[in-house]
Amino acid sequence: xxxxxxxxxxxxxxxxxxxxxxxxxxxxAKLDIRELYCFQDxxxxxxxxxxxxxxxxxxxxxxxxxxxxxxxNEMSLLIHGGGVFMKLDQEGRLMVTDFIRDFTGITNEVxxxxxxxxxxxxAPQVFQETQATARQERRLxxxxxx
Amino acid sequence: xxxxxxxxxxxxxxxxxxxxxxxxxxxxAKLDIRELYCFQDxxxxxxxxxxxxxxxxxxxxxxxxxxxxxxxNEMSLLIHGGGVFMKLDQEGRLMVTDFIRDFTGITNEVxxxxxxxxxxxxAPQVFQETQATARQERRLxxxxxx
DNA sequence: TGGGACCATATGGGGGTCAATGGGATTTGG
DNA sequence: CCAAATCCCATTGACCCCCATATGGTCCCA
Numbered sequence: 001x002x003x004x005x006x007x008x009x010x011x012x013x014x015x016x017x018x019x020x021x022x023x024x025x026x027x028x029a030k031l032d033i034r035e036l037y038c039f040q041d042x043x044x045x046x047x048x049x050x051x052x053x054x055x056x057x058x059x060x061x062x063x064x065x066x067x068x069x070x071x072x073n074e075m076s077l078l079i080h081g082g083g084v085f086m087k088l089d090q091e092g093r094l095m096v097t098d099f100i101r102d103f104t105g106i107t108n109e110v111x112x113x114x115x116x117x118x119x120x121x122x123a124p125q126v127f128q129e130t131q132a133t134a135r136q137e138r139r140l141x142x143x144x145x146x
Numbered sequence: 147x148x149x150x151x152x153x154x155x156x157x158x159x160x161x162x163x164x165x166x167x168x169x170x171x172x173x174x175a176k177l178d179i180r181e182l183y184c185f186q187d188x189x190x191x192x193x194x195x196x197x198x199x200x201x202x203x204x205x206x207x208x209x210x211x212x213x214x215x216x217x218x219n220e221m222s223l224l225i226h227g228g229g230v231f232m233k234l235d236q237e238g239r240l241m242v243t244d245f246i247r248d249f250t251g252i253t254n255e256v257x258x259x260x261x262x263x264x265x266x267x268x269a270p271q272v273f274q275e276t277q278a279t280a281r282q283e284r285r286l287x288x289x290x291x292x
Numbered sequence: 293t294g295g296g297a298c299c300a301t302a303t304g305g306g307g308g309t310c311a312a313t314g315g316g317a318t319t320t321g322g
Numbered sequence: 323c324c325a326a327a328t329c330c331c332a333t334t335g336a337c338c339c340c341c342a343t344a345t346g347g348t349c350c351c352a
Binding site: 161162163235236237241 | 326327328329330
């Protein structure tokens with residue numbers, strides 16, 4: 001598989017680490033991603049993680065604007081100030097830093113959620129509720145496929 | 147890493163010093179920056195800090211305009227009158243002067259914010275709020291990439 | 293078909309290394 | 323000569339390499 005799919009919840013250990021699901025690590029290996037660009041999502045209280053080209057894409061978007069404009073300044077505040085590169089340890093674990101905890105509300109467990117070209121880190125209960133809400137809204141709009 | 151990313155909050159000690167995050171110091175070393183050019187940001191209540199070439203870039207921009215124009219005059223007022231050079235001590239700490247405190251509202255703690263080619267000093271709560279607002283505006287503009 | 297060998301993943305923790313912080317001692321500048 | 327800035331060292335705590343254990347699943351063979 002070459003994209004991130006499904007979701008799984010893992011425990012954070014006493015040192016603040018959590019295992020990234022094996023299937024996600026497999027995708028990372030296949031895409032040759034050794035360092036994760038992680039940023040605070042613009043819409044949900046979740047951390048999004050993907051390859052460095054994700055940041056490149058954002059920066060190209062900034063470069064298309066006047067570099068001194070408030071909009072460019074604001075965008076940089078989010079993708080640079082709200083983003084960071086992280087690495088997995090040898091066992092494929094990730095440190096759950098305050099950068100992640102403060103923004104997501106994660107405490108003891110992490111729900112990993114596949115999003116095709118990247119994946120996200122959620123507080124389990126927040127993910128449950130948000131997904132349920134999204135499903136509900138979709139049903140109300142009558143856009144449910146199938 | 148060769149650019150300033152992410153954010154971190156450090157305490158100001160009894161002598162008014164604060165540690166610059168290790169990752170930022172690493173970038174400074176890699177870019178061979180020994181002296182910081184610090185200036186009052188044009189958009190946000192934050193101090194921006196980077197290498198001397200930052201000032202050079204601003205001055206070149208002034209030089210491209212009519213030197214007696216109001217715009218050039220105004221720009222000089224900001225980058226010269228609102229700027230200063232600073233150095234880190236041996237442990238990588240920075241004196242938090244009134245120049246910094248008055249403009250940012252910083253008192254006990256400093257949030258360091260990466261901005262790719264420079265970094266900023268914010269009052270922690272002001273940063274939180276400004277970033278949240280930026281995220282909100284981005285959402286309203288419907289410009290979410292990805 | 294049931295038991296057991298084998299394997300992969302998740303989890304736990306020891307111990308070294310490095311960064312953040314605190315504070316005494318010394319120097320510098322007005 | 324005094325106050326502030328800087329140097330230097332000690333302490334604490336966080337992170338990371340490395341190895342051990344737990345847990346659950348699959349495959350093979352009797």
